[in-house]
Structure formats: structure tokens, C-alpha cells
Amino acid sequence: MHGNHEAEGVRKDRSRSGLDRRTLLRGSAVTFGLAAGGVLFSGNPAQALDIYNPFSGYPMTGSWQDHIDRGSLGGIDYAMSVGTGLPAAGAGVVRNIPYNGTGGHTVTITHSDGYRTQYMHLSQFLLADGASVAKGGTVGLSGGAAGAPGSGNSTGPHVHWHLITPAGTRVNPLDHLGGGGGLPKTATEEDGVPGPVMWMRTQNWLRIESGYTGPIDGVPGPNTYAALQRNMRNWGYAGPIDGVPGPQTWAAVQRLAATYGYTGPIDGVMGPNSWRAFSRFINENRWD
Numbered sequence: 001m002h003g004n005h006e007a008e009g010v011r012k013d014r015s016r017s018g019l020d021r022r023t024l025l026r027g028s029a030v031t032f033g034l035a036a037g038g039v040l041f042s043g044n045p046a047q048a049l050d051i052y053n054p055f056s057g058y059p060m061t062g063s064w065q066d067h068i069d070r071g072s073l074g075g076i077d078y079a080m081s082v083g084t085g086l087p088a089a090g091a092g093v094v095r096n097i098p099y100n101g102t103g104g105h106t107v108t109i110t111h112s113d114g115y116r117t118q119y120m121h122l123s124q125f126l127l128a129d130g131a132s133v134a135k136g137g138t139v140g141l142s143g144g145a146a147g148a149p150g151s152g153n154s155t156g157p158h159v160h161w162h163l164i165t166p167a168g169t170r171v172n173p174l175d176h177l178g179g180g181g182g183l184p185k186t187a188t189e190e191d192g193v194p195g196p197v198m199w200m201r202t203q204n205w206l207r208i209e210s211g212y213t214g215p216i217d218g219v220p221g222p223n224t225y226a227a228l229q230r231n232m233r234n235w236g237y238a239g240p241i242d243g244v245p246g247p248q249t250w251a252a253v254q255r256l257a258a259t260y261g262y263t264g265p266i267d268g269v270m271g272p273n274s275w276r277a278f279s280r281f282i283n284e285n286r287w288d
Contacts, residue, residue, distance in 0.1 A: 049115055049176045051090035051163075052184050054136065055080075056288075057204050057216030061158060064172040073170045075120075075162040082123050082145050082157045084215050085138040089117045089161075089173065094133055096125045096140075103160065104152025107139045114166030117173060121154040135184075136196060136218070183216075183288050189279035192272025198279055199224070205287045206231060225249070232256070253278060 055078040062077030092109040100106040103120035110116050123143030133139055144154035154160075163173035186198040196218030203224055206212035212227035222243030229241045232252035239248040247268025254266045254274050262277035 049090065049111070049113065050135070051111070051115075051117060051173065051177060052135070053174065053177060054087035054089050055159065055161065055216075056183060057200075057207055062160075064174070073162075074172065075160045075170070076172070076174065077158045077160050079156070079158045080142050080215065082141075082143055082148075084142040084159075085126075085217050086119050086122070086140050086142055086159060087136045087217070088133045088139050089135070091135045091137075092117075092133060094127045094129065094131045094139055096127075096129050098125075099150070100152065102153040104154060105140070105143065105150035108164075109133065109139065115176075116164040118162055118164060120160040121151050121158065123148065123150050138217075185283045186279050188275050189283050190276070192276045194270075194275050194279075198275075198282060201282045201287050202228070205282060208287070228253070250274075256281065 055076075058078040058080050060076060061079045062075070064074050064076055067073070067075045067077075086107070088109050090109065090111050092111040095108045095110065097103075097106040097108065100120070105122035105125065106118060106120045107122060107125065108116050108118045119140065121142070121144040122140040123145075124141040126138055126140050127133060142157065142159045143150050144157045144159070145151055146155045161173060163171050163176060165171055183201050183204060184197055186195070186201055188194050188198040198218075199220050200216050200218040202220070203212055203214065203216045203218070206224065206227035207216070210227040210231040212224060214221075214223040224243075225245045226241050226243035228245065229237060229239065229243070229249055232249060235252040235255045237248055237252035239246070249268075250270050251266050251268040253270065254262060254264070254268070257274050257277035258266070260277040260280040262274055264271070264273050
């Protein structure tokens, strides 16, 4: 996905019993990792691991087979603007490798089962060597601009992603996803507290339906909200598309939520019951 990275603010919730309508994000990268959860499965020829695809919202510009066909050891390329946050595909321990040959700045995440996920062509490392990271925690910023420090041999902004087995063999991470591909489900459906996973799924829904072109990073801001307002035209929103949500925006979201079990007032003040019903919608498989 191309375009500038959104400068999207983080807002903390003030109350579990009645969230302020401006209170739209709760939780850190660690909370995200806990919310994402995950189960380790085994027994298939391609072992399903406790990882997900953090780049499912971005266009794939180089498939695994594309890399093999041109003599590479394999990988997947996803286009994204320089400076986009790169979430960990699974929990693990970080190792930073500056100027890693043709791969440029590289982050390796070693998971508890011995598998390693690796991202290449970074513009910046965000965690220290040896740091622990939760699933979904940001490990660095994407790069790849031709000739820029850390880009290696990249000719355009993107991230290169692959998986390494405990034996040291590079494999296609899409063959090993524990969730069957795509984004994890949000726990907001259970606890009524909006967090990064819910917002990632919301951004992916808005990418599919409403022209959202920013990162799938779980951090809502003006571009996310403007796409939400465009979509809410279908649910009675008649206000401006200005990326600043208010009571009219949230009343429309509550009308959508009412079709998924919300029975409270349509008052434009989002609370746990509103968020639970909205998350039943956003947890549908079509938004994975």
C-alpha cells in the first residue's frame, strides 16, 4: 500500500463502563500481543505456528515463487511507504543486523519454537538486541528507498519477509500461519475494550470497502476516521468527511452495531456494549 504514513494519535480509555467517544484506543504492544493470543498447532507437512501475517493489508509486489524464479532463496515483498511500523508476526526475541548485505538493515525475531521471522530493508530499528517483543509489537520502520541507508539492494519502498526453520532453511511464512492467514480476531468482542487488534481489523475492513490507504497498524487517526465516516453514510451519517469523529459518527456506528446485537441507545457515546457488538461485525472472517 502506497502513500504517506499517517501520524495517527493514541488515545487512552478513561472508563471501562462508559468510554468517552474520543477514547478510541487502549493498550500497548504488549497488550496487543496478549489480545492476539494464539495456539501452536503441529502435525501438518507445513507446521502451523503461532504467527500471523502483519502485512495482509498491503499489496504483495513479489511472491515467494517470484523470488525463487529469479534465483533468490525466497521471500515475500509488500509495498509500503518508508517509515511504516513493522509489527512482529509472533512473540520472540529481537536481533538487529545492520547493513546485512543485499538485505540492508534486517530484524530477526526468534520465536519460542526455534523458528525465526525476518524483515529486510528497514530504515530504522526500534528495539535493542535481545529485547523481547509481543506478537504485533513494532520492531522497526520500513525502508527500501533506492540508495538510502539500510535499503541494501532494494530499488523501491517495501519490506521483504521470510521465515527460517530451526534447521536454518528459509521457508514461506504464509505456509505456516497459525490462524490460516490474515489478522487475528479481536478480544473486544468479549471485553468491550477497543484495542490495536480491533483497529487493525477495522482498518482492513475500511481498506476493502471505503478507500482507506493508510497502514494496517491498529493506530486510528484522521485517515482511518475519514474512511469510517465515508462508510457510515450507509448508516445514516450526514456530517462532514473530516477525519474528526463526533457524536454523529458514533451514532452511525451504533446503528451498525445494532444489527449485531447492540440494544442500547443510539446516543453517539460508545461504551463497552457498543464496542462488543461492533466487534462481532469486525471479527467476521471476511475482514481477516
